[in-house]
Amino acid sequence: MKVSVIGTGYVGLVTGTCLAETGNEVICVDIDENKVEKMKKGEVPIYEPHLDVIFERNIKANRLQFTTSLDEGLEHGDIIFLALPTPEGEDGSADLKYILGVADEIGKKITSYKVIVDKSTVPVGTSEKVREAISKNTSVDFDVVSNPEFLREGFAVDDFLKPERIVVGTQSERAIKFMKKLYQPYVRSGNPIIIMDEKSAELTKYAANSFLATKITFMNEIANFCEKVGADVDKVRIGMGTDSRIGKRFLFPGIGYGGSCFPKDVKALHKSGLNSDYNFKILDSVIEVNATQKTILIPRIRTYFKNNLKDKKIAIWGLAFKPETDDIREAPALFIIDALLKEGAKIIAFDPEAMPNVERKLGSEISYAKDMYSALENADALVICTEWSIFRTPNFEKLNSNMNSSVIFDGRNLYDVDEVSKEVEFYSSIGR
Template sequence: MKIAMVGTGYVGLVTGTCFAESGNDVTCVDIDQKKVDMLLGGEVPIYEPGLTELVKRNAQAGRLHFTTQLSEAVADSQCAFIAVGTPQGDDGSANMGAFWKVVDSLAPILPDDCIVVVKSTVPVGTNRAVSERLRELTGRVCDVVSNPEFLKEGCAIDDFTKPDRVVVGVERPEPAEVLKELYKPFLRTEKPFLSMGLESAEMTKYVANCMLATKISFINEMANVCDGVGADINDVRRGIGHDARIGFSFLFPGVGYGGSCFPKDVRALAAVAAAHKVESQMLDSVDKVNQAQKTVLFSKLQRYFEGDFSGRTIAIWGLAFKPRTDDIREAPALVLIDQLLAEGATVRVHDPVAMDNVKQIYGDKITYWEDQYAALEGADALAINTEWNEFRNPKFDLMSKNLTQPIIFDGRNLYDPAKMRDHGFHYEGIGLR
């Protein structure tokens, strides 16, 4: 199948590459010439494990192409995917400017039988509006399909090639059959292909992310309560996780969620609800709890040092909002850095892949260390923000030696408190007894 993929961001590049890997002819188009030149040269502008190898292999095989020319990408295509960003606007709603520019640009060049597939996360009602817009601009009825993505940064290729389900929203069954054939190689283990209405598919994307965000905010709030009453959140988590109605997924307490999806989608769905005069108390609370949770590590540090950070140096391990990505959008570590700098502390940071992105924000206000142990030298405490695997079994003796005093504030509960006590550390996690 010949496919056009408009947008080479995280979703578009992963989706286009995986479709090419299954034998399709895919042309990815982007208005950013620098990004296209990078891709043509075999470089990938985002960090995603395994993606660079897939891009190179499929480009060399002649199945994956990159261009800035939309007409070149769309010509003779059976499906034109829209995968451009819909970032958060000032009022919390999705900024749809780039999206509608793509729709308007597609109209005069769209082949008669080409299906427009909306992969971008868009407000409910957008796909129907796209259909109406294309009808007005082309003078004919164009098939528009909602096909929300459910990719997790850090394991997006596995998520795409081994999906829990594929969701499409359609107005008639024929385009759904085309998409079902396209996704067939990834559904061989009897995972469902779910066809539904346009609005239902749009809602499915938002509701899925909001549900997961809710679980994170809930367990984080419970961890804070455990801190107050002397309970251990890990015991509590095990106690509730074995209940089949609850499960263990997304029940790991920490310093809040970040990234490009959960924060934006929670606020965007709240904005959609408000636009339809529906009060979204749950969504507003989830966002409020998460924003507060990002300050928990600073509060623990502030309490330990009795509010005096003058002359103090704090080391931070982990800058990305989660492991296996360099994405720092809405990352809790940035909140901690801002708070420490505001109090006059010196900040030393280490992250396996995200330091260049952080450097673009802070420049020489903080120092960056490629070696995680070197980052601890002369620091009065270590704050852990991201659960990278290389942090899980560190050299505790070297850590204790490099720190001026053995103090760790762990925002991801990586270590056992009893063992840390045996190593001679003052150790505080989130909700740990």
């Protein structure tokens, strides 16, 4: 099939590349000329495991092309994906200016039937707004479909190629046929293509992400309570997770959730509720607790150093909001770094992938290490913010010899408390 993807951010690029992988002819459109030129040369602008391999393969096969021309994209595709940013507004709502701006242009330019697919995460009712924006400028027949993505950063290629489910929101039989034909190669093992109305599809994505964020936040509260009463959150987590009604996933406590989805989607759903005269009280708490959780280690660090962090050298392991990505949006590490800098500490950080993004944001406010152990040289403490696998089994002899004092504040509970306590001078984790 002929497909165009408008926007080559994280979602758009993964979508376009993975659709090309099953034989579709895909054109990706982006206004950034420099980015488009680099992609034409085979350069992947984001870090996502396995994406580079299929990206290069499909460019060579001429199934994946890039352009800055919206006209070219609209002329090519029978299915037009809108994978555009929906940044958080000042009031927490999702800003639809990019989507509606492109929708307005689509109405001026299409000359034949198109299926317009909202791939971005958008509030309930967006499909109606997109339909109105297009129809005011054209009499050509078209359909608008809500098709939310459920891609986990670090696993996005597998999630797209082997989805647990595909949600398609439309009441048009013609559009349903297009979408089923497009997605059939991805559900050969029997996972469902779920057809529903547009509003339900839009809400499904927000509901799923907000529920997962709530699950994480609940466990963080349990962890904080464990510390008050002397319980071990790891044992509580295992005891809970073996209940099939609850499940084992998203029960790991830590320093809060970040990224491009959970923080924005929770706030957007909460704001959508207020706009409809409904207050999601549980999301009020999720937002509040997560904001506090991101810097929950700071009082501990302050107490350890007797309220004097000035000129203390603090090493940071992990800058991305989660492992296997270079995404630093709403990353807890950034909140911790900001708090430590305000206390007068000196920061040296290491992350396998995210350091260039942090350097673009913070510049020389902090230092950047070439590897995880050089970050520890003459450090007074280590703060672990991201659970990259390379941090899970460190060489403690090297750690002890490099640091002034082997003091670890572990925001991701990477180590067994009893075992690590034999290796280092001081160890603090979450809920244990």
